[in-house]
Amino acid sequence: MENIQIKIDNSNLMRLIGPNITKDESDILIKNDSLDSENKNSVKRRKLDKDSHNDSISKNNKPKDLDDVIYYFEDGLRKVKPYYYEYQAFAKGRWLGRSIFDIFCTEFRDRSRDYYAYAIETGLITINEKIVTKEKIVKNQDIIGHKIHRHEPPVTADPIKLISMENDLIVIDKPGSVPVHPSGRYRHNTVLHILQKEFGFSNLYTLNRLDRLTSGIMFLSTNKEKAQEFEQLMQERKIHKEYLCRVIGEFPTGDVRCDKPIMTVSHKLGLNVVHPKGKPCTTIFRRESYNGRTSVVKCIPITGRTHQIRVHLQYLGYVIGNDPLYNHHVWGQQKGKGGIDEVSTKSVINNLINEGINQEECLVLNLPTKQNSDITTSNVMNVESSEQSQRFKDKSLGKCEECTIPNFPDPKPDQLFIWLHALKYEVSGCKYETQLPYWAKDDFDGDINIK
Structure with missing residues (x-):
């Protein structure tokens, strides 16, 4: 056969x-x-290999069901009709x-x-x-x-902006909250499907990859050879990258270099920490401004490890203000400054899992935690008196008439991303730059209640 x-x-x-x-x-x-x-x-x-995602090339043919997908926009969010x-x-x-x-x-x-x-x-x-x-x-x-x-989670309604499209190289400004590839609960609310749907691309190779919560410059190509050339440049570290972030506290002046190796300690959480057995990793930081509460910091990653900037900032004691993973209370009062030992790492992982944090879910959304996310409409009806089910129902906006899955309130658009942005790239003498994100400007006051 x-x-x-x-x-x-x-x-x-x-x-x-x-x-x-x-x-x-x-x-x-x-x-x-x-x-x-x-x-x-x-x-x-x-x-x-999660650590190679930033350098991987993947081809994506247009999915058959993309013609039927219906995007709509509501309250600053891009949604997909179930x-x-x-x-x-x-x-x-x-x-x-x-x-x-x-x-x-x-x-x-x-x-x-x-x-x-x-x-x-x-x-x-x-x-x-x-x-x-x-x-x-x-x-x-x-x-x-x-x-x-x-029912796909909503993402920001901010458009994917085309920065450049020449010589088979497509450069975009990706909004925070939009994942690159279909994965888990996301299928059509992704960079690849949105570009295919709205710009008519049939085949795309992703040349670099940004985390879902991160915004900024991304490179794609419709040409395999061009993609391979770009990948070679990345491997040879011939691409200059600059990011911006907003961290808690007064970051030091002058260049701060962090060479601490990074290791993935939980694939389920997508969690990385500084660890002596980790992969070599280097980031240079430079303070741009300080408003008395938080600092805007320029980040120059020499290597391209997963969560490199976020992990190095945590190690230095300056976590990104709205980072739901590395600025989580489970890290303790010092928020992981100076690194943590293996016993503490296991405790952090267990506590994050117990609170319902995982790599795929909307970490910054006000969605049910793990304890109540397994409760369905059916068994909520059977445990009316439990405090847990009441909390669940309080967050629910009824249920889908088609499939009975509970509907939950939409997040606010500014809950969907972190203050980390890929601002500039220089490739083979060509420079690409996005506009300054609003949270990096001097008049930003959205950090007043951040701890």
């Missing part, structure tokens, strides 16, 4: 594949020969011999048993594209499908 190869990209990692899957496992190639979990040739996983989307995956080895209802109820607990019963009965959950009963036993080579009503 000819092997059939199915690629499930980051956006297809459904609740079907489950909340337990890590982002590292999000690019999966499955061959339709044997799916026994002990057969090493049956499932090939390509691990993503839509149905079907995820598919081959049955895992541990699922074999179990009923489809049991699998969903025990493996994917982000929804209630009542929902899964309804989804199976109505054909939202299928086996080999066929409607089945709750008692249907999953067998080897079965393809499990789950059609869900997707």
